[in-house]
Amino acid sequence: MPTWPNVRADFPALHQLVHGKPLVYLDNAATAQKPQVVIDALSRFYERDNSNVHRGLHALSMRATDAYEGARARVAKFINAADPAEIIFTRGTTESINLVAASWGGANLKPGDVILLTEMEHHSNLVPWQLVAQRTGAKLRYLPILGANVEGGLDLAQLDSLLTPDVKVFAFTHVSNTTGTINPAAELCAKAKARGIVTVIDGAQSIGHMPVDVRALGCDFYAFSGHKMAGVTGIGALYGHRALLDAMPPWQGGGGMISNVEFFTSRWKPSPERFEAGTPNFADAVALAVACDYLDALGRPAIAKHDSDLARLAYEKLSTLPEIRLLGPNASGERSGLVSFAFTDVHAHDIVTFADEDGIALRGGHHCNQPLMRKLGLTGTTRASFYVYNTADEIDVLVASLRRTLKFFRGA
Amino acid sequence: MSADLTELYQQVILDHNRRPRNRGKLPSANRVAHGDNPTCGDQCNVYLRLDGDMIKEISFDGSGCAISQASASLMTTQLKGKTGAQAAELYKNFHEIVTTGKEPEEISDLGAFAGVHAFPARIKCATLGWHAALEALKSDPTPTTTESHTD
Numbered sequence: 309m310p311t312w313p314n315v316r317a318d319f320p321a322l323h324q325l326v327h328g329k330p331l332v333y334l335d336n337a338a339t340a341q342k343p344q345v346v347i348d349a350l351s352r353f354y355e356r357d358n359s360n361v362h363r364g365l366h367a368l369s370m371r372a373t374d375a376y377e378g379a380r381a382r383v384a385k386f387i388n389a390a391d392p393a394e395i396i397f398t399r400g401t402t403e404s405i406n407l408v409a410a411s412w413g414g415a416n417l418k419p420g421d422v423i424l425l426t427e428m429e430h431h432s433n434l435v436p437w438q439l440v441a442q443r444t445g446a447k448l449r450y451l452p453i454l455g456a457n458v459e460g461g462l463d464l465a466q467l468d469s470l471l472t473p474d475v476k477v478f479a480f481t482h483v484s485n486t487t488g489t490i491n492p493a494a495e496l497c498a499k500a501k502a503r504g505i506v507t508v509i510d511g512a513q514s515i516g517h518m519p520v521d522v523r524a525l526g527c528d529f530y531a532f533s534g535h536k537m538a539g540v541t542g543i544g545a546l547y548g549h550r551a552l553l554d555a556m557p558p559w560q561g562g563g564g565m566i567s568n569v570e571f572f573t574s575r576w577k578p579s580p581e582r583f584e585a586g587t588p589n590f591a592d593a594v595a596l597a598v599a600c601d602y603l604d605a606l607g608r609p610a611i612a613k614h615d616s617d618l619a620r621l622a623y624e625k626l627s628t629l630p631e632i633r634l635l636g637p638n639a640s641g642e643r644s645g646l647v648s649f650a651f652t653d654v655h656a657h658d659i660v661t662f663a664d665e666d667g668i669a670l671r672g673g674h675h676c677n678q679p680l681m682r683k684l685g686l687t688g689t690t691r692a693s694f695y696v697y698n699t700a701d702e703i704d705v706l707v708a709s710l711r712r713t714l715k716f717f718r719g720a
Numbered sequence: 721m722s723a724d725l726t727e728l729y730q731q732v733i734l735d736h737n738r739r740p741r742n743r744g745k746l747p748s749a750n751r752v753a754h755g756d757n758p759t760c761g762d763q764c765n766v767y768l769r770l771d772g773d774m775i776k777e778i779s780f781d782g783s784g785c786a787i788s789q790a791s792a793s794l795m796t797t798q799l800k801g802k803t804g805a806q807a808a809e810l811y812k813n814f815h816e817i818v819t820t821g822k823e824p825e826e827i828s829d830l831g832a833f834a835g836v837h838a839f840p841a842r843i844k845c846a847t848l849g850w851h852a853a854l855e856a857l858k859s860d861p862t863p864t865t866t867e868s869h870t871d
Contacts, residue, residue: 655785
């Protein structure tokens, strides 16, 4: 380390003092910072090409349409989708999963059907399924986690017995935002597929952090956000297998998604337009394509190694703190770029407030994972999450800050 | 440590956090309410034994940060023996203290929470127990029971 000598220079937000200390940004699982090229791409679009897409016959509209559809093709390539029409732009992971649950779930789930989730799902891959279960009479079932601190990840030994014939969809997170567990997504998809079960992957924490190939994963849907992968907020995508998308009804109505409208009936365009009612978020999509270029220039295998190496180093150093409880894979286990921990006597919010005084941005709380927290007997954890610009030195700053905080509260 | 942080984590607060007063269920309670802080998952139950309009006994339990736990603990010491109207008045004063940083005119431990105003994200931590207590005062009588209150 550093993996890329000059990478920090690409991210303007990193170069500031917070409470008089150099910013140590370790809240990347919530949102990542943006490289200058992405910020510039957004400005340039508004300065030069801004116009509504589709249907426009003037120069700017054609440029904007080309840029927007170009972004779709770039995102398709980023995750190795077979066809750009399999990429639906959304506001992010949450909206993508809501789209699948409402459209596919609403059309296909019946009373008695089972929606299989896991106990480590973010609320965004849990509440949309609760909503569609209430609407359709389908039931929820959970693949349990393994170990008092989720050190065993998902309890895969139980999977076969839970994939009963009444299971219609299996939705799970690729990488846990709370434990750093990397789930064997391809294996989970293969088991589901063999039984004709539709698979939905929450890719919020895997996109931008590791190579993602939806065809190698074998998933039917993959949902992700742009802002966690160096893109801007407000844009994300849903990948859906073409055969499924073409059979799904619209989930929102409006302009752009119809082929013909009568007073009492309408007909829909095919995917992706069918699922993009209204003026799409084309400017942010164009910036997202630039984020894809940026990450591929760094190299996603290298990003995955960099993030995991930092997380393992952090895990090792944090382990030396008295009375710390670390979640997720143990020291030698495969771990994504985050570490989540709790102390028996000092609450996460107090930790985060003290760290902030030292210029360190952490996240404390339930990480939108309340059922898991309850199961683990926790109200929350403190999470440090890493990205391409973080360094081993920053982990030392974190550990030193935590030592001071613990000393203050423990009075030792 | 910055002056703001020292002000936030005053001795009174640390003391109540380490040695919470009136913590635990109140077997004789005839009012109970639950408070949630959805942003962090902190929870607080407040148990009251009301005699007419008078808070005869009060306790709390739950989990949360030093600010929310110390605030709930200190609150129980302040509310015991008060009427509902007096409790509402005290909360008004407390809210003023945590949102403006203005120390109360009368000498009161509640002034220890003045430092919270410099940390707007933490105001909800300080008021969590109070909200539960005011809810409990408004709530319907519950039969006195030793059964656990779950959410």
